[in-house]
Amino acid sequence: MTTDLILAIVHHVLVFSLFGQLMAEAVQLRPGIQGADVARLARLDAGYGATAGLVLLVGASRVVWGAKGWAYYQDNHWFWAKMGCFALVAFVSILPTLRFVRWRRALRTDPAFAPDLNEVEAARRMVRLQGLLFILILAFAAAMARFT
Numbered sequence: 001m002t003t004d005l006i007l008a009i010v011h012h013v014l015v016f017s018l019f020g021q022l023m024a025e026a027v028q029l030r031p032g033i034q035g036a037d038v039a040r041l042a043r044l045d046a047g048y049g050a051t052a053g054l055v056l057l058v059g060a061s062r063v064v065w066g067a068k069g070w071a072y073y074q075d076n077h078w079f080w081a082k083m084g085c086f087a088l089v090a091f092v093s094i095l096p097t098l099r100f101v102r103w104r105r106a107l108r109t110d111p112a113f114a115p116d117l118n119e120v121e122a123a124r125r126m127v128r129l130q131g132l133l134f135i136l137i138l139a140f141a142a143a144m145a146r147f148t
Contacts, residue, residue: 001067003065003066004062004065004066004067007058007061007062007065007066008062008066010058011055011058011059011062014051014054014055014058015055017051018048018051018052018055018134019131019134021044021047021048021051022048022127022130022131022134023131024044025041025044025045025048025096025127026124026127026128026131028040028041028044029041029096029120029123029124029127030120030124031117031120031121032114033114033115033120034112034113034114034115035107035111035112035113035114038100038103038104038107038113038114038115039104039107041100041103042100042101042103042104045096045097045100048093049093049097052089052090052093055086056086072148075148076144076148078140078141078143078144078147079140079144081140081143082137082140082141082144085133085136085137085140086137088133089130089133089134089137092126092129092130092133093126093130095122095123095126096123096126096127099115099119099122099123100123103115103119
């Protein structure tokens with residue numbers, strides 16, 4: 001029972017951290033972004049990716065070593081909806097990540113670099129979409145805990 005509790009706490013802290021990092025990206029990603037803000041955004045996005053990986057690792061640990069076990073999850077449609085939505089968030093995050101990496105490289109070459117407004121807006125749309133999908137993940141998690 002202690003292992004299950006620890007895994008649940010760590011999982012929830014990581015999920016809230018992940019959402020916080022996504023919201024920090026949304027705040028940083030604005031028209032006119034340049035210089036140190038571009039570099040900060042790229043570092044923030046790297047942390048977002050690393051945290052997402054930890055969420056998956058701890059979540060998988062909960063499935064294997066948690067109190068409910070694999071039998072609870074394997075036939076739970078809400079669990080699979082949550083996993084599918086998490087995968088969709090990961091897929092949607094690729095475009096902004098690639099842009100942030102490209103912008104950081106451009107900044108190294110040209111300290112006065114500023115991303116094109118259309119690219120910033122496209123990345124903003126993808127970050128906002130991730131936020132909306134994240135809400136679905138939370139809804140599926142709540143349903144998963146209540147309906148088997």
